Amino acid sequence: xxxxxxxxxxxxxxxxxxENMGKHVYSACGCDLMSDVLAYVKDQAVLLTGLVNPQVIxxxxxxxxxxxxxxxxKMPSEEMIRLAEESGIVxxxxxxxxxxxxxxxYSNGLVGNKVKP
Amino acid sequence: xxxxxxxxxxxxGEDFTSAGQxxxxxKKNLRRLGLSPEIIRRVSIxxxxxxxxxxxxxGGGVADVKVMEDRIEIVLTDHGPGISNIDMAxxxxxxxxxxxxxxxxxxxxxxxxxxxxxxxTMDIKSTVGVGTTITMTVNIQ
Numbered sequence: 001x002x003x004x005x006x007x008x009x010x011x012x013x014x015x016x017x018x019e020n021m022g023k024h025v026y027s028a029c030g031c032d033l034m035s036d037v038l039a040y041v042k043d044q045a046v047l048l049t050g051l052v053n054p055q056v057i058x059x060x061x062x063x064x065x066x067x068x069x070x071x072x073x074k075m076p077s078e079e080m081i082r083l084a085e086e087s088g089i090v091x092x093x094x095x096x097x098x099x100x101x102x103x104x105x106y107s108n109g110l111v112g113n114k115v116k117p
Numbered sequence: 118x119x120x121x122x123x124x125x126x127x128x129x130g131e132d133f134t135s136a137g138q139x140x141x142x143x144k145k146n147l148r149r150l151g152l153s154p155e156i157i158r159r160v161s162i163x164x165x166x167x168x169x170x171x172x173x174x175x176g177g178g179v180a181d182v183k184v185m186e187d188r189i190e191i192v193l194t195d196h197g198p199g200i201s202n203i204d205m206a207x208x209x210x211x212x213x214x215x216x217x218x219x220x221x222x223x224x225x226x227x228x229x230x231x232x233x234x235x236x237x238t239m240d241i242k243s244t245v246g247v248g249t250t251i252t253m254t255v256n257i258q
Contacts, residue, residue: 035226038165055221062137
């Protein structure tokens with residue numbers, strides 16, 4: 001799914017790296033627990049979360065994720081925006097709840113996450 | 118790649134916000150060396166979890182990363198409280214982290230299991246009241 005499609009589906013506002021809106025994501029992870037996110041291996045994924053601190057962006061970077069959606073319109077700090085811009089990560093804000101946002105993406109074909117055996 | 122490359126980092130235990138900076142630097146350096154994305158990711162995640170652990174539990178420490186011809190070795194050393202029961206600490210879900218740390222997205226008892234998951238070998242040496250040294254290797258295929 002193109003990041004631009006994801007933006008439309010979630011009615012989201014883009015805060016960083018708009019130049020990467022044409023990139024594709026192939027899986028998604030909806031989670032507030034960064035260690036659980038780190039247990040998944042799948043690059044070119046999108047992270048949906050309600051957690052707002054710089055470790056969210058570092059976790060996404062470690063996982064080679066290219067897009068982070070903050071649900072319930074939670075606003076990231078300036079430092080988080082700077083870290084995302086340095087790493088080429090698209091940050092979006094959606095006013096939807098985590099469950100709803102994940103459901104919309106899932107029902108539109110963005111399914112699955114693979115756990116390393 | 119014939120020569121060993123060594124990176125050394127001091128991990129600040131006072132600032133959770135800056136935790137992970139060393140792992141980001143390692144990731145950037147490994148990318149420059151042209152290693153495969155999968156190897157880079159495994160090293161970065163294993164080290165990142167270790168770095169977070171040092172900040173959460175041990176008041177910081179030092180990280181040494183050695184890139185050799187056939188493997189990458191990560192050594193994390195701290196002088197924190199030590200791990201009293203390593204077998205228990207290796208179980209997913211076991212954690213001694215505070216509620217404050219949990220609200221920051223960590224402390225769910227996944228740190229050590231994730232480090233083991235992403236490394237090819239992991240050795241923990243820990244003495245209560247003295248500190249912990251964790252050595253991980255990731256093979257370069």
